[in-house]
Amino acid sequence: MRLINQRPGHSERLVLGAMLFVLLVAAYLIGSDIRLSENPDDKLLPSLAQMGAAIWQLAFQPEQRSGDYLLWTDTAASLARLLGGMTISALIALLIGIPTGLIPRARAAFAPFVTAICLIPPITILPILFIVFGLGETSKVMLIVIGTAPYMARTVAQAVADIPQEQIVKGLTLGANTWQMILRVVMPQIMPKLITAIRLGLGPAWIFLISAEAIASTGGLGYRIFLVRRYLSMDVILPYVAWITFIAFTLDWLLLLYSRKRYRWAHLSGTAL
């Protein structure tokens, strides 16, 4: 049988799926072991025990000066910025994207502008944000919004434009006004696509968050990583990266779960991501 027709069984799929993770961890542990046996003070590839100890310290021992449990305060600060920024982005995407996709006058007004805004590299706006909004929370949230909202607005506008014309005409013949059309026909149909846009937007959002925190902050996951970099504290950086990855994965999974539950109709046919 040719390779493209050979399908792995359930257990084989699990093994194949786990393989690369196991290989990565094994390679790290071997490398770490070699370096540490040569030099017990090596900081580059800390052992699992060292990383565990460092994280235990950050997660369950209050910091001496502030009394904070740093892992959790960092996580809370970063999540508040990330979720705040993405919520604002999603609202902007709906407010701009739906009229752009549905109403010809709004399309004429918004489409060129949004396209142009999309092309500004968001990071170049960061200094402006710091100057205008100061170094506080606003500029970090704003960076996430500026970085993700235009793309999400375009995605939403495209999703609205992709609704078959038949649906719109059908709505008109059933007596819908423009507002009812948005509320009952357009918005519910694009919500699953908005959720997909949020899931895809979370990637860039993390980058903007970590960048903003690295440059000017007093807390947050990105701040911590860049702070301890000065001391070559790989035993903190590596678990933090794993932790961020885990949070990102969980957010993505929760959004997919929500979409499946709330918009079951959209997941009936085909295979959504």
Added chain:
Amino acid sequence: MSYVEARNIWVAYGAVSVLERVSIAVERGTFCTIVGASGCGKSTFLRVLLGQEQATRGAVYVDGQRVPEEPTSECGIVFQRYSVFPHLTVLQNLIIPAEFGAAPVTGRLFGRRYARARNAAMAMLGHIGIAHAADLYPAQLSGGMQQRLAIAQALLKQPKVLLLDEPFGALDPGIRSDMQVLLLSIWRETGMTIFMVTHDIAEAFRLGTRLIVFDKVRHDPQHPTAYGATITYDLRLKNGKALDGIATPHLIETKTAEEERATHVLSLSETSRA
């Protein structure tokens, strides 16, 4: 004045003519079937009746009123695909017309008014034979059931005219004939005026009380899109047979155009020989 009247309609997109000199008067309660080759403007004619597209020249009247420049609930429509809302269950698809009518701001009905709309929807579901599927989404229905739902949804607004654009084009033959029976019984019950585009000539004869054929009668070999299609046959039917085959005057032109083309081709070949 007839119930539905098209007066000398022309439709052109820039230099591309789609319809020309289309005039027809249809009495109330007529089941008018429309056939013709692909791309000859049958669906365009339907969209003009609906108000979705505007005729470049001429005008359409329904019940004495000029058709407005956008679709309204005066005309119901069923398309071949995408006719029902995929995000609503079968029942919700049938409640939403009432909600559009009665709730301009929220788009939703609550309490007693919702219960009344729901009852009407359930009655319609039973009537159309899909009551068992009330809580399913359209994607979970067969093609035939989806079209049943689409027709039921269009009927709820009690439109003056029902337009059907190849509604059974994607269905199996067995299902198709079930749907034809259903449509005929609805038509007899409501006495509604129906325009139905179909590719299936047998279907057109079986269902219609009037059959019109769209075709191009003028051709320009150098510019195939220069002329649009028009009504070339207009037959009154009874029990699937033509009563009085009225060929419109255009039909005579057909011959002349064909002859013209033939002579033109002849003269060309003669020139090339010389």
